[in-house]
Amino acid sequence: MSEAPIVSKPDVFIIADNILSPLGATTAVNFEQLKAGASGVKVHHQPSLSAQPVAASLFEANTQWAFALQGTYTKYEQLLIGSVNEALQHCTIDITGPETILIICSTKGNISLLEQEPHRPNLQQRVALHTSGRLVQQHFGFVNEPLIVSNACISGVLGILTGMRLLQSGKYRQAVVTGADEVSRFVVTGFQSFQALSSEQCKPFDKARNGLNLGEGAGTIVLSTQRQQEDDVRVTGGTTSNDANHISGPSRTGQELGFAISEAVRVAGIGPQDISLISAHGTATPYNDEMEASAIGIAGLSQAPLFSLKPNYGHTLGAAGLIETVAAIRCLQENVILPSLGFEAQGTTQPLNVNTRLTAAPLRHALKTASGFGGCNAALVLSK
Template sequence: MRDEDIYKQIMAGVYVVSDNIISPIGLTTDANFEQIKKGVSGIGLHHDTQMAALPFYASLFKAGAYADNAVYTKFEQLLIASIEQALQNTTADIAGSKTGLIISSTKGNIGLLENNIQTPQLNKRIALHTSANLVAGYFGITTQPVVVSNACISGILGILTAKRLIESGQFNTVIVSGADVISQFILSGFQSFNAISAQPCRPFDADRDGITLGEGAATIILSSNSKYSTGVEVTGGSTSNDANHISAPSRTGEELAQAINTSLSEAQLLPHQISLISAHGTATLYNDEMEARAITLAGLKHIPVNSLKGFYGHTLGAAGLLESIMSIKSLKENVILPTPGFKQIGVTTPINVSSELTTGKLTNCLKTASGFGGCNGAVIFSKTN
């Protein structure tokens, strides 16, 4: 491809052409959005002794839903179901060598280790690229799928990877789908950090005491062709790493602020032009404190902020996608969703946390995420009309 063709490709934009969310509160994006507007949360108290000896709060699908079968695991079935729903809502052509597939997950099929003897065959079955190839094969996608597994920024990084692949001219269309399911392995891991809240999580609240886990799947389809656009474009995005600690975030927020500022620069936006911030907001002491510092450093402390973890729990590799889709829907509907559980600001650098459903003219949304290993991600969605 000639340099001028690549330049035109970059200038053409990266458009959101379809999306889907499958969660315990709904099987479509619209259903999820309506439930959240009504204040419906998927989080409940569960007593499953196969996962934990004591009851725990989580947002889980009903027992037996998407159960493993001889061909596809629950994880893979969620991905397939979400992608199918997203494809039904667009006429974009996914056939041929100009369509890519990106799978985002933090744990994939790791739960298979719990009830099976570890063998080379099992190790291959658990591998994320195995799942990605199965999903690609189901939809007849002939290009090699890309797997993104970078802790809690995996969903955002999947979107940014798709954006770069489209801008470089490698693909015209990219399907980005993410999912995670909660198992005893995952739950016990977070419990070992004393990170699980004894109540539904309360992001940014003074009484927050940890995360709530959740299951879900989400899909965004991006394209360089504006004729398929649903009215929203990915205009900027960036990642950074604070290299502070394997499981604890930066104490200053400078590195997430760097990712935010780079995203604003790429989108050619000033801080006051952001209408909404969809924060990671896990409700741990250190994450929320760091995010608030980063938002303040980036000059965004007066912009409305929400965290949707009180509706969905932390859906791990699906979180960045799921919450991005809700942000896109918020832009289209001019609605700012609330932060469940939030009552009193509990961070030392106060930010404008949305505590109730509000309406107003929205044009640009910033989505942030941070995760283990010090990774940070930011992406900006903008209305095109």
């Protein structure tokens, strides 16, 4: 019996991207801010969010979006539209054709409407993630029904992996992957109930870490099987896993995220020694950082330079995987490793090579990790 032929999968390129955050409305502005060590995290006294002060990265109340919208869109939908709109300015694809899919990632979407709007018969439909998806689809004229990805805090990375697999299957040639979340009272009180919030700028992997910061923003990545620029970065590997441990507590061993990392590296066709940098999930909570450090050690990557952007952006939930992946892309293109703000002393059982200053280095492959409630994990490899 003859063996089945090996079918080669097409390369998947990242041909355009955007970060829309309190640090700026374009990737270029955001990356300059990151290289300068800037942070959007501030202590806010907003009774609408919390009776206690909250350290978070929030848009100013009077933020004026640099795009005109016709119709009624929520803040969440404006973030999605604004980010996609800016990313599309940097590539030439036919979003109205059948070969392009829109993928939208979020954890909470329009959940804030439950706080702000009177309870009326159609409120449940308005809050639904697929409602926002259709509004964004119609705004731009995508012909395919959008795919909604909502899997806790790995949503952004999972959206990229989903787009990669759809393109490799031959079903589509382009995928516009976007994600957004806003900080609302619902989100703040949820994390407060876990006693997971820090009252100051967070310190991922540091001995003195005491919790995370929340943030709001949006990110977009345009994937294509056709390279458009010489320095377009490829998505070369990725895997997901689940701890099956606890609804909110991470794995006690890190083995499941460690598996996802190792498998992502294997799928990319490289070895652990080839990873030039890690953009970690790094929430700065005691248990998540300990688990992630163990996982990185299990995968043989404890010596790879690592940083977390949570002190810069806060935890942007469904947008985090996209925003942080875009930053990793720019690191590869500019051959720089970003600093992990607030880190002073090793705070995990497994030591890590946490980068504390902007560092120039020849880079080839980057790893992005993510974990979330429900035990979900994801790892993604980006390559020049």
